[in-house]
Amino acid sequence: MATKVHNSGRKKIQVAPNAITNINMGDRSCIRDLAAKLNVSSSTSGRMIKRDDIKPHTNPLHPRCKxxxxxxxxxxxxxxxxxDTAQTKRFNAQGEWIFDxxxxxxxxxxxxxxxxxxxxxxxxxxxxxxxxxxxxxxxxxxxxxxxxxxxxxxxxxxxxxxxxxxxxxxxxxxxxxxxxxxxxxxx
Structure with a gap:
């Protein structure tokens, strides 16, 4: 008797490879927006990122916290x-810092x-x-x-x-x- 061990469990939600690239960049700026455009839940898109089906990227203006x-x-x-701002610092006539x-x-x-x-x-x-x-x-x-x-x-x-x-x-x-x-x- 043959067992079907690998066919059990929840099936992966498949997304076409070009489905993400067809979405406008502004409409896929975060995981929630991407999930909405793909008609999947945000947790599903998060799992897709974990499995490396989707490669996340960060904005160069806001890099990840290294x-x-x-x-x-x-x-x-x-x-x-x-x-500690320039407006609150006080200097005397000699240019010495007297109040920060x-x-x-x-x-x-x-x-x-x-x-x-x-x-x-x-x-x-x-x-x-x-x-x-x-x-x-x-x-x-x-x-x-x-x-x-x-x-x-x-x-x-x-x-x-x-x-x-x-x-x-x-x-x-x-x-x-x-x-x-x-x-x-x-x-």
Whole structure:
């Protein structure tokens, strides 16, 4: 009795070799678009790429993240986070760098003692936790206790007193100029 071992299982979905080249380049810019044009699912087109039935390519303007590209991207992200741009740097009359525009990375966290012991730390050890929901109270606390003191500490004395605008982007947690706690610190 002959067995049909190789004929079992799900059959591969076959796509004609010229079917992909007949699709406009703009219509096959990603796996989902290609799958839609071939009338197959995106997972099927992904499997076809894995089997080397389709050869993926990357845009030369956005190459895959290799080591040099990752370093360049990380430097850009750190510059962005730290505010290291030409507009924020301040120089004195002699051309010396007196303020780089960075205040540091300030996070919405708090510290409290651990409630339970754990394999790596004991009960009562101070641990840092992330604020679950940032509201008006947390924003006011951040402005009053971290941002304003950082500005006062790092602002160069040679610049003298200036009006500094603190932009608040999160609509729900804006601090009003008439807020009493803010006015005490502001003055």
């Amino acid at each position: 080591e040099p590209n990752m370093l360049q991207m990380m430097e850009w992200v750190l510059d962005l986070l730290m505010g 525009g960075t205040l540091g990375i300030l996070s919405f966290t708090y510290q409290e003692p651990a409630k339970r012991s754990y394999k790596y730390r004991g009960k009562g050890t101070i641990i840092t936790k992330v604020v679950k929901s940032v509201g008006r109270k947390e924003t006011r606390n951040m402005l009053i206790n971290q941002i304003v003191p950082a500005i006062i500490q790092k602002w160069p004395p040679s610049e003298g007193p200036k009006v500094i605008f603190i932009q608040q982007d999160n609509v729900g947690s804006h601090i009003s100029q008439t807020d009493e706690e803010w006015q005490q610190v502001h003055q």
